[in-house]
Amino acid sequence: MAGVEDGAEHRTTERVDLALQISIPGQECKTTNISANGVYFEVVTSDMNAFSPGTSMPIKIDAVTNTPGCDERNVKLYGQGLIVRNEIKDVTSHGNRLGVALEFKGKLEVLMDES
Numbered sequence: 001m002a003g004v005e006d007g008a009e010h011r012t013t014e015r016v017d018l019a020l021q022i023s024i025p026g027q028e029c030k031t032t033n034i035s036a037n038g039v040y041f042e043v044v045t046s047d048m049n050a051f052s053p054g055t056s057m058p059i060k061i062d063a064v065t066n067t068p069g070c071d072e073r074n075v076k077l078y079g080q081g082l083i084v085r086n087e088i089k090d091v092t093s094h095g096n097r098l099g100v101a102l103e104f105k106g107k108l109e110v111l112m113d114e115s
Contacts, residue, residue, distance in 0.1 A: 012037065013035040013036040013037050014035060014036075015033040015034065015035045015040075016033060016034055016035065017032070017033045018031060018033060018034055019031060019032070020034065020061050020062060020063050021061070021062040022039065022041050022059060022060070022061050022062075023059065023060040023061075023062075024043070024057055024058070024059055025050075025057055025058065026050075027043050027045070029041045029042060029043045030042065031061065032099070034061070036104075037103060037104060038081070038084070038101065038102055038103040038104050039059075039061070039081070039101075039102050039104070040099065040100065040101050040102075041099075041100055041102070042089060042097060042098065042099050042100070043097070043098050043100060044092060044094050044095050044096070044097050044098075045095045045096060045098060046094075046095035046096070047095075048086075048096065048098075051083055051086045051098055051100050052083065052086070053083050053084055053085055053086065054082070054083065055082070055083045056080060056081070056082050056083075056105065057080070057081055057083070057102075058078075058079070058080055058081075059077075059078070059079055059080070059081045059102065060076060060077065060078050061076070061077040061108075062074065062075070062076055062077075063075045063076075063077070065112075073112055073113055074112070074113040075110060075111070075112050075113075076110075076111045076112075076113075077108040077109070077110055078108060078109040078111065079104055079105070079106065079107070079108035079109060080104075080105045080106065081102040081103060081104055081105060082102065082103050082105050083100060083101070083102050083103075084101050084102065084103050085100075085101045086098050086099065086100045086101070087099045
């Protein structure tokens, strides 16, 4: 049977391994990597349905600019995402630790703290 191997690369944009704070409804998490099209993060939850593929959710990502010669500034990215896949990484006493791949739906709004 012809098909795509598990773990095969499906991305059209480059990923950057980066741990950023990401806020989703009812959760604060850290990203594992991010690209122009989406983000991969881990979350501990007992509600597997909240992270099912096809689920849409608002997101907020917090980052800090680090431009040489300039002061650091906080950047917030806001938008909507669609969960495209999840995988159980571990089972803990607080719930399942999931890896979640989320695709950005439309452009993210970028807000910078005033300095």
